[in-house]
Amino acid sequence: MEEKNVLLSIKDLQVKFRVRGRILTAIRGISLDIYENESIAIVGESGSGKSVFTKTFAGMLDSNGFISEGSIVFNDAELADTHVKLTSSARSAIEASRHKLDGYSKLELGASTFRELKALEREKEERGGLSDEEKKAADREVKELVDERTDLYNLKQTFDPSKEKDKIKEAAAKIKSLDEQIKELKQVNEQKAKEHHQKMASDIEYLHEYETRHTELKQKYEREIAGEVPADVLKRNEILAKEIYLSVGRYGAVKRNQLINKLCKALRDAMEIGVDLSDESQLNAVFDTVAFRVKYLDETQEQLHGTCILNLAKVQYAKDWGQIRGRKIATVFQDPMTSLNPIITIGKQITSIIMKHQGCSEADARAKALDLMDKVGIPNAEKRFDDYPFQYSGGMRQRIVIAIALSCQPKILICDEPTTALDVTIQAQILKLIKDLQKEFGYTIVFITHDLGVVANIADRVAVLYAGQVVELGTVEEVFYDPRHPYTWALLSSLPQLAQRNTTLYSITGTPPSLYNKVVGDAFAPRNPYCMKIDTLAEPPMFQVSETHFAKTWLLEPNAPKVDKPEAIQDIHEKLVAAFNI
DSSP states (O other), X not given: OOOOOEEEEEEEEEEEEEETTEEEEEEEEEEEEEETTOEEEEEOSTTSSHHHHHHTXXXXXXXXXXXXXXXXXXXXXXXXXXXXXXXXXXXXXXXXXXXXXXXXXXXXHTHHHHHHHHHHHHHHHHHTSOOHHHHHXXXXXXXXXHHHHHHHHHHHTTSOTTXXXXXXXXXXXXXXXXXXXXXXXXXXXXXHHHHHHHHHHTOHHHHHHHHHHHHHHHHHHHXXXXXXXXXXXXXXXXXXXXXXXXXXXXXXXXXXXXXXXXXXXHHHHXXXXXXXXXXXXXXXXXXXXXXXOEEEEEEOSSEEEEEEOOBGGGOOOHHHHHHHBXXXXXXXXXXXXXXXXXXXXXXXXXXXXXXXXXXXXXXHHHHHHHHHHHXXXXXXXXXXXXXXXXXXXXXXXXXXXXXXXXXXOOSEEEEESTTTTSOHHHHHHHHHHHHHHHHHHOOEEEEEESOHHHHHHHOSEEEEEETTEEEEEEEHHHHHHSOOSHHHHHHHHTOGGGOOTTSOOOOOOSOOOOTTSOOOSOTTGXXXXXXXXXXXXXXXXXXXXXXXXXXXXXXXXXXXXXXXXXXXXTTHHHHHHHHHOO
């Protein structure tokens, strides 16, 4: 297989939303590598998580959304390369950080004993209250009741007071009953914890053993952290101090000082519990809680030089997104009219982006804008430069949106169903334009769609999403001609182009699962005509079909019964060639 450069590496990504007092998990542990200069299509039904998944790349999640777990590492050499001036204040800050780290390093000498001490204290805390298992069970019971109450309260708000008084009264009574149940359950748990505490308080022998052991460990810990820090650790701290400054050098003085203090504290906490700071991944994780880690490479008398690990899942400041969004990762949305400002001329909208990200003059920006308008197929670009969006047709507006997206020559172009609002003829032109420009600009296309016909014509690889997970991944030929997941079978079977005359068009029965609740087993199981018992009990792993083809279904387990794909897609090649000209 040809070796490809990974441009974007997504690992175990989880995205959640706070919705009306509850947590909805929209993306559930996606891992995916996206390569340079490829076209990858993200397909699935509405609500499968396609748009949410790609919004995480550009920091465009809604305000109630957040990344709870995982990483999105963006491999861009230009953005990663970091230089920070070594002024007198910079040298003072680095020296102050090094001095702090040298002091904190004494804690590493007693890290093992510190962990023992904390484990002993946790054991006593559990013995004198609810154990971890009891707490989890109690929290789960309370959460179920709270979720039920929240749903009922939200439903009550939809009732019409003038016509549905009985429903409002009934809902209010149920809410009151749930409030009482929640209160009672909390009281039961509090009483149980109190009984555990009283039982422990009366166990004189245990308390004596605890105090003896606790005192021994504390004394041992004090002796250990009074030792001398090794020379190699002091040398490491010198590098760490420079990495701290490299990591925050792009900020203003006030913010920079705040972040230096936070990073020093994060490293102190890590040293206290014995995190292996020589391990790159563990050190990156410590930095990620505050700011990107910039790895130290070298220095001169004038500046420090390092390279940054760009984890887009950990971006916390708008200034960082300003360097990424638009300049490195651009998006073409579904409706061009919502992407363009109706009261600003087309030319101004393109030039403003060019001037912001490329720092060129207005005259240079105009020349580049006209060139882009010509490239995306706008006739008489010079004359149409000062027109407003309403003076353009839908197809031409989408061409302008593409021109804006490409104005800074991004590495990744996210196309979020860009042809849905256009007629069929214009759709084909826009798809051809996106592919043709890819050859010139060398960007990676991430194409979001539910239209498999579009996928067949534009994609190199396909990732099929269902309920916030990638359930099948492969080249376009593998997914179309040799699909392995029942959901992919169902999507292909529902293609109108494959339907026979005088037959009923296939549709997928049922609805996707609620992502408010934890999904047990295979999320597609309730809608899967080939469902086995294990599908309802355990989540399937991602099975490898070939070097490039993977599917998340128990049907690929070696001991699973052999199941043939539906008759409608068994001889799909000829039908697809005829339907989509591929």
